[in-house]
Amino acid sequence: AYVRQTAPPPAERKPSQPTANQEEPAADPPPQTDNHKQRRASSSPSPEGTPRATPSDSANGAVPTFTLAAHESSDEDEEDSLPPPSFPALNSAQRASAPSPAIAMRPPTEVLLSPGHSPLDWANLQRSGTNMAGVPSLLRVTPAMLKENNGRKGRPAWSSYEGKVYNITPYLPFHPGGEGELRRAAGKDGRKLFMEVHPWVNWDNMLGECLVGIMVTQEQALPTSSLEDMD
Numbered sequence: 001a002y003v004r005q006t007a008p009p010p011a012e013r014k015p016s017q018p019t020a021n022q023e024e025p026a027a028d029p030p031p032q033t034d035n036h037k038q039r040r041a042s043s044s045p046s047p048e049g050t051p052r053a054t055p056s057d058s059a060n061g062a063v064p065t066f067t068l069a070a071h072e073s074s075d076e077d078e079e080d081s082l083p084p085p086s087f088p089a090l091n092s093a094q095r096a097s098a099p100s101p102a103i104a105m106r107p108p109t110e111v112l113l114s115p116g117h118s119p120l121d122w123a124n125l126q127r128s129g130t131n132m133a134g135v136p137s138l139l140r141v142t143p144a145m146l147k148e149n150n151g152r153k154g155r156p157a158w159s160s161y162e163g164k165v166y167n168i169t170p171y172l173p174f175h176p177g178g179e180g181e182l183r184r185a186a187g188k189d190g191r192k193l194f195m196e197v198h199p200w201v202n203w204d205n206m207l208g209e210c211l212v213g214i215m216v217t218q219e220q221a222l223p224t225s226s227l228e229d230m231d
């Protein structure tokens with residue numbers, strides 16, 4: 001037969017059940033903040049409301065109430081560590097209802113992506129493992145090569161981000177900010193433009209299958225000066 005182990009002392013049990021006993025009136029409540037009182041008052045059982053267990057019905061009355069204060073403060077710690085709210089979402093009410101100049105840093109961009117070019121379509125294409133770099137193997141890309149591949153005159157559009165070079169050509173019709181905006185980064189380092197608009201976007205996730213290679217200096221690109229030869 002199953003024999004129940006001796007329960008741990010309440011002080012040890014409490015942290016794993018942080019909210020369980022919050023609404024139970026304590027026999028002898030400790031001093032509390034106003035905020036705490038309000039919360040408790042709004043959730044306290046009324047005689048006409050749903051019947052609730054009274055302290056005498058359960059062992060909860062025995063739980064030391066000082067842990068409530070401990071929980072309260074840990075609550076605040078969690079809130080403090082949350083990241084700040086991000087820029088208003090495209091579909092947020094703040095944007096829709098005449099945003100204040102202080103909040104709207106620039107007007108919302110209305111970009112209509114052609115059918116089959118939604119973010120989900122791009123995600124599926126990336127996941128399919130299709131190599132979209134347009135090169136047979138990873139290259140060492142010199143500044144001159146990057147500049148050359150600017151998407152004009154039938155050439156591919158490359159763009160570098162923190163030393164990695166991506167072929168952004170296949171992504172152009174998928175870019176939620178529009179093809180024209182993305183083209184501004186063609187043939188150059190796009191990090192600054194990128195970070196000004198959407199620092200929350202992860203370019204390596206988005207363009208992993210478009211990786212062309214890494215940036216090197218002109219000298220590093222020369223066969224005679226590769227790292228192996230220098231040893």
Ligand code: HEM
Nearest residue numbers: 108109176177181182184185190193194197198201203206
């Ligand atoms: C190649 C790297 C880039 C990738 C992977 C990329 C990806 C994205 C993604 C995923 C969004 C939607 C963001 C969201 O809804 O939160 C977006 C929006 C946008 N992107 Fe890019 N982007 C890139 C480069 C750029 C560059 C270089 C510019 C500007 C020159 C730019 C301008 C914009 C704009 C204006 C929007 C619309 C944002 C809005 O209205 O909230 N993007 N981009």
